[in-house]
Amino acid sequence: MLDIKFIRENAETLKKAITDKQLNPNIVDEVLRVDENRRDLMGQVQEVRSQINSHAEKLKGGKPSDSDIAIGRDLREKLKDLEPRLTQVEKAYFDLMYQVANPAADDVPFGKDDTGNKEVKKWGEIPKFDFKPKTHDEIMEDLDLLDTKRAVRIGGSRSFFTKNDAVLLEYAVLTYALKMMIFKGFTPMTVPWMVNDDAMWGTGYFPWGQQDHYQTQDGQSLIGTAEVSLTAYRKDEVLNEKDLPIKMVGISPCFRREVGTYGKDTKGIFRIHQFNKVEQVVYTVADEEITRKMHDEMLGYAEELLQALKLPYHV
DSSP states (O other): OOOHHHHHHTHHHHHHHHHHTTSOTHHHHHHHHHHHHHHHHHHHHHHHHHHHHHHHHHTTTSOOOHHHHHHHHHHHHHHHHHHHHHHHHHHHHHHHHTTSOOOOOTTOOOOSSGGGOOOOOEESOOOOOSSOOOOHHHHHHHTTOEEOHHHHHHHOTTOOEEOTHHHHHHHHHHHHHHHHHHHTTOEEEEOOSEEOHHHHHHTTOTTTTGGGSOBOTTSOEEOSSHHHHHHHTTTTOOOOGGGOOEEEEEEEEEEOOOTTOTTSSOSTTSSOSEEEEEEEEEEOOSOHHHHHHHHHHHHHHHHHHHHHTTOOEEO
């Protein structure tokens, strides 16, 4: 969530940033309007509470007159009217604040869809064959490493069983990635797979991504990445700048509904509802130069892993 002071001082810049993300820039004006109302009500509530305290102090040790009783009653009635209004406005305020998108860095390209993406680097060469190669799932099924037919009967679309050496390979890669990040100075952590709504809202996955997450009858959500749990790990705590950066690496299952992807990547095990992943998360100061440097460092670790596995990639 952005600081309201930042929003007040950078309203027009934010509107452009939100427009670039194809969201409604009017949210900024709405936030500022509700914020003004909220501050006005907060002032009124504070003033009435102060009057109530002063009035009570004035009457200490004496017998209140009918007029004093009436004044006290009127003040309490006024407060009784104001407090629910403030509660309602504060709820609207926070609902809106969660919807104000963070501005991207100045050099980030914008496009209407993924065709607007720009390749900045690539590594390795994608193999070329003089025959039509089999798909990954065909190869895996031929080698008795994958079973999707039985999995779909049990878990529905996009479900799969891995078997035999595929299981060993998956955990070997996960362990390799985890050990690599430990060597880089990251603290290894397992994480809660189910989290409360405040963790989802606080990390920005809600409200926009609510339909993409599985939610339980107890009001919790299955995480789509360990990033949610790790980012929320120190919620409501004040961190000392001298202790930063704090580097963590989490390993967990990830759960995604893949809503809106009907017909996309239906073959094989690319776009699936459940998978295991190693995730790196860093807490650092809110300074663009420092965060960019840290982002580049984390990107470098991901590239180092792919290069070690001799997997071609592009950024």
